[in-house]
Amino acid sequence: VQLVESGGGSVQTGGSLRLACATSGYTYSRYSIGWFRQAPGKEREGVAGINRLGITSYTDSVKGRFTISIDNAKNTLYLQMNSLKPEDTAMYYCAAESCQPGSGLWSRPSIPRYAYWGQGTQVTVSS
Numbered sequence: 001v002q003l004v005e006s007g008g009g010s011v012q013t014g015g016s017l018r019l020a021c022a023t024s025g026y027t028y029s030r031y032s033i034g035w036f037r038q039a040p041g042k043e044r045e046g047v048a049g050i051n052r053l054g055i056t057s058y059t060d061s062v063k064g065r066f067t068i069s070i071d072n073a074k075n076t077l078y079l080q081m082n083s084l085k086p087e088d089t090a091m092y093y094c095a096a097e098s099c100q101p102g103s104g105l106w107s108r109p110s111i112p113r114y115a116y117w118g119q120g121t122q123v124t125v126s127s
Contacts (some may be wrong), residue, residue: 001025001116003094006123015084015125021077021094021118028052028070028077031097034109035068035079037090037123046109047092048079057107061087084125091120 003026007019019035032058034049047058048068056068067080077094097103098115106113 003118005118005121010124019079039075039090049109055107104127
């Protein structure tokens with residue numbers, strides 16, 4: 001399984017970015033997948049997730065600004081980020097759930113449940 005993120009960059013406050021996560025060797029429609037981020041000196045946190053039923057979940061700080069989506073035909077996960085703030089600055093990772101009891105049912109991204117990780121893409125928001 002390979003996950004490859006793209007789309008990061010530097011923007012000013014209020015700007016937008018769309019992150020993409022291309023996969024190989026993985027079937028999105030059977031498992032939950034999501035986006036995480038880690039800022040310097042902080043723990044990695046779940047940002048958004050989506051389960052195999054298409055149910056989404058977002059951390060409170062990004063609700064109404066970020067949108068997670070999947071293009072199954074392209075095996076690609078997206079994170080549309082609007083109204084970006086300096087506190088959104090972090091390395092962003094996509095991750096995918098491993099095969100285990102309850103696979104595909106949880107929309108809230110969970111580090112213990114996610115076995116496959118991309119290399120990350122940097123997002124920097126300047127004020």
